[in-house]
Amino acid sequence: RHTVGAVAARARGPLGLGRWHHRLEADREVLVYPDLPAARRLALAVRSGRFREEGRLTRGPLGLGTDFESIREYVPDDDVRQVNWRATQRLQRPMSNQFRVEQDRQVLLLVDAGRLMGAPLDTRTRLDAAVDAAVAVALVADVVGDRSGVVAFDRVLRRQLSARRAGGDAIVRALFDLEPVAEESDYEVAFRAVEGAKRSLIVVFTDLLEEGAARPLLDAMPVLTRKHEVIVASAADPGLAAVLRARPAAVADVYASAVALDVLAAREQVAHRLRAAGARVVEAPAGALGAACVRAYLAAKASARL
Structure with missing residues (x-):
């Protein structure tokens, strides 16, 4: 919170033939909010999937959750609970279930x-x-x-x-x-x-x-x-x-x-x-x-x- 004092302003006409003096209103309080760039960078990193979580990159707002999203190839940092064993057997390569993390929490x-x-x-x-x-x-x-x-x-x-x-x-x-x-x-x-x-x-x-x-x-x-x-x-x-x-x-x-x-x-x-x-x-x-x-x-x- 900052207090800005009364401000006087002087203005001239376009031809320089006249001048006006103005005194703006009395002191007023101005709220100055912090930019918090570090916090905003974290949010941007999560949005873009570049946030590193415990040594690995996040892949956007997906994870274990409970809402099924799709089946994809297994990657080394997947939780073992994500492995889709039927799809793995059928395709003869490791496959994982991808779930969407619930929103509106x-x-x-x-x-x-x-x-x-x-x-x-x-x-x-x-x-x-x-x-x-x-x-x-x-x-x-x-x-x-x-x-x-x-x-x-x-x-x-x-x-x-x-x-x-x-x-x-x-x-x-x-x-x-x-x-x-x-x-x-x-x-x-x-x-x-x-x-x-x-x-x-x-x-x-x-x-x-x-x-x-x-x-x-x-x-x-x-x-x-x-x-x-x-x-x-x-x-x-x-x-x-x-x-x-x-x-x-x-x-x-x-x-x-x-x-x-x-x-x-x-x-x-x-x-x-x-x-x-x-x-x-x-x-x-x-x-x-x-x-x-x-x-x-x-x-x-x-x-x-x-």
Whole structure:
């Protein structure tokens, strides 16, 4: 949001014989939306079939799914469940069933905007990385024909947008000026906002700091995963890895390494408990979080879990 002050303009007539002075109206607020080129590049890559998923290229919005599309020749990265054994026997070469992944599924993005999300990651905050990744998932949902919505929260609901088709740009407008607050987040507030939704992919963008802070998330996860496919996404802290890679030059460096190991162990413990409750955990560097979340989303669609 930017404030533009009053503007004065002077205009001359075509023959230069007269001048007019105009003063435009008083200060006004102008909304400037981010372009988010990385998120849009991901959506374009998925649309064109150039997005690389777990080391292999996607072939457009097709996968396992349940809607039969066609029979084609087997390729090495096909799932064994796709093999059409009758066609293979008849044609004497491996053949696969091709299914169209179902469209019009619902994707709900829950963005934590509490205290922990204000932590810096290189040149931005955890919340910045979460918003970029959430928009990437929403724009890809537009491409594959799903509906997307968003809930941003801290101790209260900050933003809420119901799931809709072509929701990517609306989600950009809903989140563009979101800032973290210096309060602990209340996950129950966010979960109550989506408890009545039909089966959805729910992506929770938060920080997996340690078990005490994540307790409400851990307690609610079994309830969410009974009805929904759930991904918990968090940006990895490059500073921790840098501390562990550095050769200690003083006693203080040894202590710093020990603290970094404790933090990583606590994060892994939280991630382990979330997986045990049925969630998929995605943790990646801030710049790669969007691509990692898109991979997890497309994998859920391709395996008919959504």
